[in-house]
Amino acid sequence: MDQAEYLVLFGRDDQFHAVFSCGRMRSLRGFRTLLARGATWNDALALARQNNPTLDTRVLASQ
Secondary structure (H helix, E strand, O other): OOOOEEEEEEEEEEEEEEEEOOOHHHHHHHHHHHHHHOOOHHHHHHHHHHHHOOOOOOOOOOO
């Protein structure tokens, strides 16, 4: 992935809430579909791993 491209997923309590993208429009489509059907956080992470198996999907939690 180019340095100017990124995709950020937002979720809480196993719910997938939002996605933000810069330069990753093709990837964004799949996540919009998940949001429309009320997918879980695990569904979103599974799609992220499917699109890029080496992707770092660490979860960063804020208090």
